[in-house]
Amino acid sequence: MDLETVSPEDFGASLRGVGLNLLVRDVPAQVDFLCDVFGMTAHRANADFAILRYGAQIVQIHADGTYHSHPLLGLLPETPPRGAGVEIRLFDTDPDAAATRATARGAVVLQAPTDKPHGLRETCILCDNGYAWVASLPKSDTPKGA
Template sequence: MNFETVTAEEFGASLRGLGLNLLVRDVAAQADFLADLFGMTAHRVSADFAIMAYGAQVFQLHADGTYRAHPLQGLLPEAGPRGAGLEIRLYDTNPDAAAARAAARGAVVLQPPTDKPHGLRETCILCDNGYAWVASQPKPDMQIKEPET
């Protein structure tokens, strides 16, 4: 599917499984943040909407104003962080590199890159909208080899 030319109807009808849609104050700024820190690809970026690709997975960004008639709109804070309690885990992103890029941008690194007992090295970074993005990879001693074909 060509994300640059697909119609809204075709894109919506193609979605399956679990979907993620983040409401953000500034779509372009959020898309830039995700592309810069985590190597995501942004498609169809406008003031109202963007399709974000992380590997083979896609999700959506929508501006707050696009939810005018949605009951969720009344729950959004006017200012300050949102997304409390939500962790968005990016299992294929180098946590050390992501934390360094976050620091260079002045983003909040809640947790520096740390080796965890569950086999991952991870960092937790807050975006301007208050979502917690966890970049992680298996610790070097936990790398799993792909089966030979």
């Protein structure tokens, strides 16, 4: 499927499994963050909406205003952090490289890259919308020198 040209109806009908759709104040800024720090690929990105790919997974980003008649909009906090309590795990991202890129752009690295007892090396990075993005790799896959 060509994510640049697929109709909304065909795109929606193609979605399966668990989906991730985030409401944000600034779609282009969120897209830039996700592409830069985690290597996602953006499609159809504009001020209201974007489709992102992370490996074979699809992430959708919507601006608050696109939910004008959705009951969820009224539950969003007026002031950040809106994503408190949400942890989004990206299991195929080098945590050391992600933390370096996040730091370079001034993002909050909530937890520096750390080897965890559950077999992963991971870092936790907050985006401007308050969502916690956890980049991780199995410790055995972590690049040497990390």
